[in-house]
Amino acid sequence: MPELPEVEMARMYLQATILLQPIRAVAVLDERILFGVSAKALELSLAGKQFISIQRHGKRLFLRLQDDLWLTLHLGLTGRLVYLQAQEDEPRHTRLLVSFQNDCSLAFDDPRIFGEVGLTKSPSILLAERKIGPDALQLSLDSFLEIMRGRRGVIKAMLLNQGLVAGLGNLYADESLFQAGICPRSRGLDEKELVALFSSIQAVLKTALSTGANLANLPDSYLLPHRHEAGTCPWDGSQLKHEKIGGRTSYYCPKHQKIVG
DNA sequence: AGTACCACCTGACGGC
DNA sequence: TGCCGTCAGGTGGTAC
Numbered sequence: 001m002p003e004l005p006e007v008e009m010a011r012m013y014l015q016a017t018i019l020l021q022p023i024r025a026v027a028v029l030d031e032r033i034l035f036g037v038s039a040k041a042l043e044l045s046l047a048g049k050q051f052i053s054i055q056r057h058g059k060r061l062f063l064r065l066q067d068d069l070w071l072t073l074h075l076g077l078t079g080r081l082v083y084l085q086a087q088e089d090e091p092r093h094t095r096l097l098v099s100f101q102n103d104c105s106l107a108f109d110d111p112r113i114f115g116e117v118g119l120t121k122s123p124s125i126l127l128a129e130r131k132i133g134p135d136a137l138q139l140s141l142d143s144f145l146e147i148m149r150g151r152r153g154v155i156k157a158m159l160l161n162q163g164l165v166a167g168l169g170n171l172y173a174d175e176s177l178f179q180a181g182i183c184p185r186s187r188g189l190d191e192k193e194l195v196a197l198f199s200s201i202q203a204v205l206k207t208a209l210s211t212g213a214n215l216a217n218l219p220d221s222y223l224l225p226h227r228h229e230a231g232t233c234p235w236d237g238s239q240l241k242h243e244k245i246g247g248r249t250s251y252y253c254p255k256h257q258k259i260v261g
Numbered sequence: 262a263g264t265a266c267c268a269c270c271t272g273a274c275g276g277c
Numbered sequence: 278t279g280c281c282g283t284c285a286g287g288t289g290g291t292a293c
Contacts, residue, residue: 003286032270059287077287078271093271112270114287130288153263162288171286215286247265249284 002059002075004136004167005208010081011056014063014106017083021100022050033095033110035072035118045069045119046098055123057135058166062123069119072126076114082107136167137205144198145191155197155261156184157246168201170248171215171224172208176201178223181257184250188261227251 002010026046028039037045046065055062063071073081082091086103096117099105108117120126134143147164158164159173168176177184179200182193189197204222211217218224221234231240233253242251 006286074287076270077285110270111272112285112287114270116288151262157264160287169286173286248286 002077002079003169003172004056004059004205005172005213007056007059007061007075007167008209009213010075011054011061013081013083014051014054014061017104018051018063018098018100018106019054020050020052021102021104023047024099024101027097027099028095029097030095030113032113033108033115033117035116037117037119042117042119046071057123057127058132058162059169060123060126060132060166062120062126068121070121070123070126072116072118072120072123073108074116076110076112076116078112079108079110079115082109131163132166133162133164134166136165136201139165139198141195141198145194148189148194149191152188154184154246155182155186155189156248156250159201160246160248165201167205170250171227172201172204174227174251175204175223178252178257179204183257183259184245184252186258186260190261193260223251223253 023046026043028034028042031039034042049065051063051065053064059074061073063073065071084090084105084107090097090107091109093111094107094109095113096108097105108115133147148158151158156173156177159168159176160170174184176197180197182197207218215224226232226234226240232238233240233255235253236255238253238255240251241254242249
């Protein structure tokens with residue numbers, strides 16, 4: 001599920017549900033979800049407090065508890081957040097359950113346990129520790145050029161590298177390259193190509209957000225609705241190709257996405 | 262710096 | 278029906 005648009009939806013969801021509610025208790029249902037904190041410490045840190053604001057950077061969420069204490073969440077590949085009404089059953093793979101004094105609760109459901117829950121004194125500390133680059137939607141064109149210029153790696157792999165730019169995952173990286181007409185195998189893009197790519201990334205992420213990160217509602221001119229074995233390019237009808245690039249399955253149009261650089 | 266590969270997990274799906 | 282391999286919208290470590 002979660003690339004930048006999905007995580008931003010999750011942020012808005014939390015914003016609308018859990019703010020300013022006193023926390024009654026925290027249950028860690030599977031300790032493998034924890035990163036750098038014990039279940040005991042997490043429970044003690046949260047009990048009696050409340051979330052006062054929610055931030056997102058790339059694919060990470062930061063839930064502020066007080067000035068120098070934040071709960072950090074990463075949804076991994078299969079994580080989702082569900083706000084439960086009193087008495088409502090939690091999802092099957094709930095790994096963390098935060099219950100509030102009003103009897104509602106927040107479940108972090110994550111079948112594959114690639115997600116992560118932790119604590120930090122500030123988002124910037126965690127971002128530095130984990131070497132996360134600037135958020136894809138807060139990034140200026142100049143910073144993007146600065147980051148990408150002079151690198152020799154395969155462009156698809158670079159877009160997936162959260163240390164360079166944070167927020168793009170496999171799907172939106174494919175979509176951005178599709179919109180920019182650049183083959184994912186390209187490397188050493190020139191200034192003009194990087195500018196086009198930057199503008200595609202911005203447009204793709206904003207469009208995805210405007211659909212509520214619902215892939216089914218993306219424009220038909222986008223790659224993603226056609227991104228499957230038998231899919232054809234919505235621009236020119238070519239049979240889409242797919243192959244492993246940078247270790248991930250990549251779809252692209254062999255006709256209009258050129259190898260550049 | 263860049264890449265290939267493995268590992269962490271579970272569920273869904275296609276083939277036999 | 279049941280087993281098995283394969284794949285999946287993420288990330289980190291290692292070795293070259």
